[in-house]
Amino acid sequence: MAKSQHAISPTRAEDYPQWFQQVVKAADLAEVSPVRGCMVIKPWGYALWENMQRVLDGMFKETGHQNAYFPLFIPMSFLEKEAAHVEGFAKECAVVTHYRLEMGPDGRLVPAGPLEEPLIVRPTSETIVGAMYAKWIQSYRDLPILINQWANVVRWELRTRMFLRTAEFLWQEGHTAHATEAEAWDETRRMLGVYARFAEHYMAMPVIQGEKTAGERFPGAVSTLSIEAMMQDRKALQAGTSHFLGQNFARAQEIKFQDQQGQEVYAWTTSWGVSTRLVGALLMTHSDDDGLVLPPRLAPQQAVILPIYRDDAQRTAVLDYCRALQQQLQGVTYDQSPLRVALDDRDMRGGEKNWFYIKRGVPLRLEIGPKELERQTVFVARRDTGEKASVARAELVATAAQRLDEIQQALFQRALALRTAHTRGIDSLDEFRAFFTPQNAEEPEIHGGFALCHWCDDPSVAPVLDALKVTIRCVPLDGDHEPGRCIFTGRPSRQRVVFAKAY
């Protein structure tokens, strides 16, 4: 008996947040853990993250960075050093106050051995890294320091969603120190560029590079740059950030050095990061009502071979053909690596196995049965378009890389088309309100998008945005800088900024 038309219920149009949860489940990416607010990342989800890590790590190294590792725990006093930083993170920190457990009178364990100074579990590592940099840097010759770490961090979020906001998450955080302001600014922009390139070239996710307004800035930063992407529900997702920290942390933590003139001066620092949120971003950019859709460059498996047979005789012949095909395809180079092609000979019904891979988003499914053996063909199904065709075996091997590349490009173009279709320059407050107001207030349908508007930093703007649940995503770095008038106050504006509802 065939199930409903789509593998995922509800569909995107019916209930987008529920659809998201169902895709995570159907693709077996992760599940909620017994630990409040934390998720277990399952092998398929983790393999995806590993691919992201591998590519990003290569990009960081190409731009001169080295990996290191700093402690999970940070003395509480470290966090107090930078005023804005404390305020930003204090209310969401896990705090370690004891170092052992004892059996209580009721037979249950109770914390014992109070710590003299509580430790916090890092929500981010600027302070512990800065403390070390203060020791490592004495001379301008010690600069720049360009370090990245892959780590987990904890932010005690009140409301969590898998991959998008969990109490513990995996990320990388780059921390650099420079002799000059200009050099630190270059670094901040360079790493934002790395993120943008990764998002677009690997994730096939178009992004807007921009600068955050004061209200959205990282606590303690002078300036925060971000990449912003539009999800399929037209909401914005901040997918990566790069902070110019100025000398704020350097002053707070005495990161100083002697310059060429023998003067003692403070260093200029930056920090930048992306997290497992990128997995959520990838999901919401490409997936459909049948489950996950993966861009080939990041797919843990780029193709899967599905043997079809009735009896043992067929099984042997089909599997031989499949193994030979797998070997041939593994000899193909795609994105500078051998093509990742799996052969699934599990004893499972054909339809069920097919859906297994549809839901997991494998870009190409290659069905091999007696007919294919006879004709020396492969039955190829494309995940992104659903297109299916019988292709000569030799031709498939010859065009496999090109086919994956087509999928990669098609996904990017489709995402870009969605963003373009729902990005609009808006010049009046009425139109702005209409753009961000759903037709059905009870059950809001997918609506809105990115509004490009003139704006000025005036306190009267905030209540209007709050009422609509709209935020300023960023001031685009490469937007046209035509001047105009703020749609809220009528005052002069230097350029348009991006407004959207956001995750």
Add this chain to the structure above:
RNA sequence: CGGGGCGUAGCGCAGUCUGGUUAGCGCGCCUGCUUUGGGAGCAGGAAGUCGCCAGUUCGAAUCUGGCCGCCCCGACCA
């Protein structure tokens, strides 16, 4: 942390208002047979301290109190 909802088999639920034999159903799981090119059919089977603790009662999944957890909506956030 405020408002609302929910905890019963691995998952999803019914039963609770109106206490009463052995707590059911669907999916999944196990075994067998038949099947197998888009989510199989039949037969048999395993699996539950009804979230936890206390109370009321001859008797509690059901009533009362407390606690814990999860989900949704707000405020906060990568």
